[in-house]
Structures are given as C-alpha cells and as structure tokens.
Amino acid sequence: MRGTVIIVGALGLAMAAAIAPVAEDFGVHAVDGRRSGYTYAAAETRAMQDDEFANPGYIWVEKGAELWQRTGGESGQACASCHQAAADSMRGVGARYPVFAPELGKLINLEQRINQCRSERMNAAPWPWESESLLAMTTYVRHQSRGMPVSPVVDGPAAPFFAAGKTLYHTRRGQLDMACIHCHEMNSGNMLRAQRLSQGMSNGFPTYRLKWQTMGSLHRRIIGCDKDVRAETFAAGADAYVNLELYLAWRARGLPVETPAVRN
C-alpha cells in the first residue's frame, strides 16, 4: 500500500516536472524576457544561422564587402575612401540605427544613410530599395555590429518619431483590424497554424528568410505583416516605417545584432 502511494507520488512529481514550464536558457538571445526570433526558430534553422559558412546570408556580407571597396558615381570614390576599414568605422553603427538626422529634421535608417552617401558624397545613383546592392551593403554594415546589443537613442530630437512609431505599433489596421501588438505581444509564443508567433524582434535584419529564399529588409517584412492583416501598406523607406523601425529597435534593446540572421 505504502509502496503504491510512493510510486503514484513519484509519478505525480515526474508528470508535474514534465508539465511545468521549464525556464529555457536562450543564452545571449534573450534579455529580460525579450526574445530574439532565434529562440523561436527550429534547431536546423538556428544551426544554419550559427554556421558562418552554411549561413546563406554571408553571400550578401561578402557582396557588401566587395561593394565597400568599389568606386561609384562621378566622384571616383568608394565607401572605403572616407570610411576606411568597415570593421572599425562601422562597428556599432548597425546597433543604434535608425537615428535622428538634423539635416533632414527626421529619422534616417541604414538603407537611407547608405543612399544619402551615394547621392551626396559619391555622386552616384541611389540603389533601389530591396536591390541586391542595397541589401548587400546594409547587411555588410550591420554585420559589423554582430553580437553588440541593440541600443537605439529614443529621447531628445528622436522622441516624437519614437512616439509616432509606438503609436503605429499599437494602432489597429487593415480589414482584420489588428495591431502589431496583437500577434507579437498578446499572442507571442502561441501558434498561428503551424507557426509559432515570435515577439517580432528586429535584431536579425536584414534577414535570410527561408520563405523568401533570399535576403530581405525589415521594411519588406513589415509590408508582409501589413498584407497579412489586409492593411494598406506604406512604401519601403516611408517615414511611418522608419519611425516604427526605431520603436522596434527599442523593443529589441539589449538583444544582440544577429545580421545576417536566418528565419522561417
């Protein structure tokens, strides 16, 4: 009799252990409950990201490294002409963008800063959004901050733009009448069909997405979200998205820059 009770008791404990949520160790990929999309990815996808050779995103890192040295436009200058070695000059840049640009009176993100350099310093044509060249250069520059904590400046002159981004994040939009917060905060961790909803962290962008089978910008991803809720999308690079990008960067504060991440 006592034996039975002990066995049943032990079974009960074992079951409780199996059912109780185990605090998973996500290492550097989670900070204070904020979880990188890495922690929601399948083991094979994480392995693909971690192996710097198998990670297809490095194709764009290498293309970016070539473009960094290549002269363009009428100036005869390359990025390297002013900025020398990207490993030194660009380290930390990708961790803090987007930033307030006094000359524009608004925020500017990495893609826009690269094109600003091209048109104003190099007298070269700006690269179209989502073009291979712009993706490669953005990936290359942000990769220089890989592992550094996302650390945007959201006060001072950036404050009103941060507030606008925050408002957009919480605004119901589209025929489904949903805001970002509905999937990525209120339901993160829950299943949407066979897919687990992440917290929508931006620390891995530009990201190699298995669905796209190529590299893509954060704005391309947000446009995808907008289409999912059947909302009118903004154009990539629109002020509304850059403001949202700053709010997303703040949500991801402290998480490591993972560019180039690999995601489903």
Add this chain to the structure above:
Amino acid sequence: MIHTPLPKACFTRRRLLQQTVAVWAMTLPALPLAADSPAVQAAIDAIIGDRDAESGELSLTTPAIAENGNTVPIAVAAGGRFTADDYVEAIHILAPGNPVPEVVSFHFTPRSGYARAATRIRLAETQDVIAIAELSDGRVWRTANEVKVTIGGCGG
C-alpha cells in the same frame, strides 16, 4: 487511499472499444511501402534497374518536421572509408511528393574518401524522402525518411 485499482474485468463499452483498438493496432501487419507513382517508379528504375535494393549501410539525416519546405537540410552517408576498388559510386535523393521526383545525385570517386554529402532541398509536401546508393560492386542500398512539411501561419 488515493489509488483505487480497476477491477480485473471491466467490460464497459468504452473499455471494450479501447482494448479492441489496441489489439487491432498490435496485429496490424507491417504496412507495405506506398505504391510509387509512374514518374517516381521510372526515376527509381532508372537508378536501380532490375537490381535488388537492401537497406545496407546507408543513412539519411533529415529533420522530422521541416520548418519551411523551401530549405530542408539533409545529409547522407554510406559505408566507410573508400578503397581504390571498393567504394560508393553515387547517392541519389528522390522526393516522390514533388512535381519532379529527382532532387540531387552525388557522384563519388575513390578520391572522395567517404560517401558523405549534405545539401538543402525543397519539399512540396509531407513525404518520404528516398536515398539510393549505388556501390562499385553493383549492389544497391535504399532508405527513406518521412519529413513533415508544415504550412506557416504568416503569409508575410
């Protein structure tokens, strides 16, 4: 007393049903491989011909559930260290559930050292991915793994 053992005989309708299903499941014969479509059979015949395929020393590594059917990592390994006249000539990967069943063929030589290879493949749906190895002595090894392909929630 917190544990009341069930009486030995307990012929409630539910219990009878449970037992019947359990017994039926235990007595199921090993299911034969699903019949291959003509295109798949043709692709297999093109490799194997009239030879008999054994399971042999062929391993195929695949995820049980593919996060995305566009990019499924796979790895194959067959036999051990090659010698000049005893080696694996080729390993073929077939995906019977794809529009085109042939996926990739790895061709080895004694200079490959090992019949080991890895790549990433597209799977249109949940299916048994097939690997077939051809050995230098004419033997054929065959294995298969089921890979479940999920449909993501986000169209974005």
Add this chain to the structure above:
Amino acid sequence: MDKPRVKVPQKVKAGEPFEVKVLISHTMESGQRTDEATGQKIPRMIINSFTCKLDGEVVFSATLHPAVSANPYLAFYVVADKSGELEFVWVDDSGDTATATRTIEVT
C-alpha cells in the same frame, strides 16, 4: 553567376579525407512558379551541375534538379596524397559557369 564561397582546410594530411563546403548565390528558378503579373510560367533556370577536380581529375560531382534550394549549398569529402589545386565548377541551364580554385597543402 556571382563569386562562390568555398571552404577547405588550408593544410590537410596525406590520405586523410577532408570536408569541403561550397555555397553559391543562385535563385534556382524551378520552372514550377507562375509570374503573378502575366500568368505565364517562369522558365526553369537552375544550376544543374557541380564538379570538383583535384589537379584536373574529377573527385566529386553532383547533378542538381529544381528541388535543390536557392543559393545551393554542398558539403562533401576529398582525399589528397600531395599538395595540389582544387577546382570547382558550377554550370547553369543557360550554360553560364562559375569557377573557383583553392590550393591545398598536404603535410
């Protein structure tokens, strides 16, 4: 085609197989997709073959079909008895090729 990525050990031991990894940028257009704008099938355009030679002799090759993922990745083994040059060649449906070479030092 763009410049491929190749990973081989710089120094290898004579007679001991070593792993080679290659990755190349290519959309691997399967021929199964439809252009949403025109309703027409997008023609197949894939890398259909890959060959690895050591000092001119084929040591490993692969035949690729449309089900190989975009930006094809391959890993395989090679064994060398003496220092030499590895040559890698990718060929796509248009006949376009990409090549890479790596010198390996056998110790």
